[in-house]
Amino acid sequence: MVKRLIRKTGLVETMLEFGMAEEAIDYLRDPSCPKIDVVILDINMPRMNGFEFLERICEDLPGHLRNSVVVILTSSECAADMRQAERFPMVRSFLRKPIGENEISHLDKLVNA
Helix, strand or coil: CCCHHHHCCCCCCCCCCCCCCCHHHHHCCCCCCCCCCCEEEEECCCCCCCCHHHHCCCCHCCCCCCCCEEEEECCCCCCHHHHHCCCCCCEEEEEECCHHHHHHHHHHHCCCC
């Protein structure tokens, strides 16, 4: 649903989707990987959760997402999740599912700030 909503806005030229965090990490490791503007990261993913993904990026690819906007997308209402997200400087927003066009607009403002 998020993917469809983002496409509908017309704000995104290229959108990539990875089913597993490891696939995204492999993509980011590739020297030909273009600059990533926005990462929309679900906390609950199979095998490696969103926080583990961010930890791995910080350890293996330090500074790689420094100029990117990372947005945590979750259905969680847990304050501990928000505090954990704040540990990562690249995380610029914490959005709760479901999201709508207003939240996508907010992402566009974050990227273009």
